[in-house]
Amino acid sequence: xxxxxxxxxxxxxxxxxxxxxxxxxxxxxxxxxxxxxxxxxxxxxxxxxxxxxxxxxxxxxxxxxxxxxxxxxxxxxxxxxxxxxxxxxxxxxxxxxxxxxxxxxxxxxxxxxxxxxxxxxxxxxxxxxxxxxxxxxxxxxxxxxxxxxxxxxxxxxxxxxxxxxxxxxxxxxxxxxxxxxxxxxxxxxxxxxxxx
Amino acid sequence: xxxxxxxxxxxxxxxxxxxxxxxxxxxxxxxxxxxxxxxxxxxxxxxxxxxxxxxxxxxxxxxxxxxxxxxxxxxxxxxxxxxxxxxxxxxxxxxxxxxxxxxxxxxxxxxxxxxxxxxxxxxxxxxxx
Numbered sequence: 001x002x003x004x005x006x007x008x009x010x011x012x013x014x015x016x017x018x019x020x021x022x023x024x025x026x027x028x029x030x031x032x033x034x035x036x037x038x039x040x041x042x043x044x045x046x047x048x049x050x051x052x053x054x055x056x057x058x059x060x061x062x063x064x065x066x067x068x069x070x071x072x073x074x075x076x077x078x079x080x081x082x083x084x085x086x087x088x089x090x091x092x093x094x095x096x097x098x099x100x101x102x103x104x105x106x107x108x109x110x111x112x113x114x115x116x117x118x119x120x121x122x123x124x125x126x127x128x129x130x131x132x133x134x135x136x137x138x139x140x141x142x143x144x145x146x147x148x149x150x151x152x153x154x155x156x157x158x159x160x161x162x163x164x165x166x167x168x169x170x171x172x173x174x175x176x177x178x179x180x181x182x183x184x185x186x187x188x189x190x191x192x193x194x195x196x
Numbered sequence: 197x198x199x200x201x202x203x204x205x206x207x208x209x210x211x212x213x214x215x216x217x218x219x220x221x222x223x224x225x226x227x228x229x230x231x232x233x234x235x236x237x238x239x240x241x242x243x244x245x246x247x248x249x250x251x252x253x254x255x256x257x258x259x260x261x262x263x264x265x266x267x268x269x270x271x272x273x274x275x276x277x278x279x280x281x282x283x284x285x286x287x288x289x290x291x292x293x294x295x296x297x298x299x300x301x302x303x304x305x306x307x308x309x310x311x312x313x314x315x316x317x318x319x320x321x322x323x324x325x
Binding site for chain 1: 213214
C-alpha cells in the first residue's frame with residue numbers, strides 16, 4: 001500500500017468519526033471517514049467490496065499472549081471479540097459473504113524501545129486471528145517505531161495513513177496502555193440485562 | 197449435581213477463534229466431552245449422529261444462525277429437551293426475548309470469562325462438581 005504525503009480530496013470533504021480504543025464503527029455512507037490514531041494499538045479496516053460497506057475497530061491487548069495458556073486469556077478474548085463483532089457487523093450490513101471482505105490492518109508500532117514490544121505482540125495476534133479465520137490481509141502498515149493516524153473510507157475501502165513524529169507517538173502509546181488496562185484488565189463487562 | 201466431565205457439550209460457532217476460546221474455558225471448568233461445530237449446518241449434521249447434553253451456540257453465523265438452529269433443535273424429538281445457551285455479541289433485550297420464545301435456556305454475552313460461563317451453565321443444568 002503506497003503512502004502519500006498529501007491527503008486525497010475524498011478524505012478532505014467528509015464527515016470524520018473518530019474510533020477510540022475499544023470502539024468500532026460500520027458505515028455505508030460515502031461522506032463518512034473513520035479516523036483513529038494508533039501507537040502500539042492495532043486497527044482493522046474491513047470492507048465489503050460488493051456491498052460497499054465497511055468498518056474500523058481499534059484495540060490493544062494489554063496482556064501479551066506468549067504461552068499456550070495465555071492464547072485464550074482475557075486479553076486475547078477481548079481482541080478476538082473486537083475482531084469478531086466488526087466482521088459480523090460488516091457481514092450483516094453487507095452481502096454476508098466472507099469472500100467479499102477485504103481486510104487491512106494497521107498499527108502495532110514499537111514506540112518505546114525500552115519496553116516489551118507490545119505493538120509486535122498485537123500484530124502477531126491480529127495476523128494469527130485472520131489466518132485462523134481464513135482471511136487474507138489485503139493491505140497493511142504495521143510495526144515501526146512511530147504512531148499513525150489512519151483514515152478509512154468505509155464505502156470505498158480506501159485508506160490513508162499518516163506516520164506521526166516520535167514525541168507524539170510516545171504520548172499516544174503511553175495513554176493506550178493506561179486505557180487498555182483500565183478497560184479490560186481481566187474484568188469482564190456485565191451484561192445490562194439479566195433475564196434468567 | 198452433574199459432574200462436568202460427564203456432560204457432553206457442543207460448541208457452535210463459525211469462527212475458529214471463538215470456538216477455541218469457548219473450548220478453553222469449558223476445559224478449565226472440567227468439561228472433557230466437547231464437540232465443535234463450525235456452522236449451524238455442521239451442528240445439525242453432528243446432532244443427527246450423536247447426542248449431547250448441552251449446546252452453546254453463537255447467534256450470528258453464516259448459513260444457519262443460532263436462532264434458526266435453536267428452532268430446529270426444539271422441533272426435533274431427540275433434541276427438543278437439550279439445554280441451549282446462546283452466545284451473543286451484545287445483550288439485546290429484544291433479541292433475547294425472541295430466543296426465549298423459541299425455548300433458549302440461557303444466554304451469554306461475549307466476551308465472557310470462565311466464571312460467567314460457569315454461572316450460565318449451572319443455571320441451566322445445575323451446580324457442577
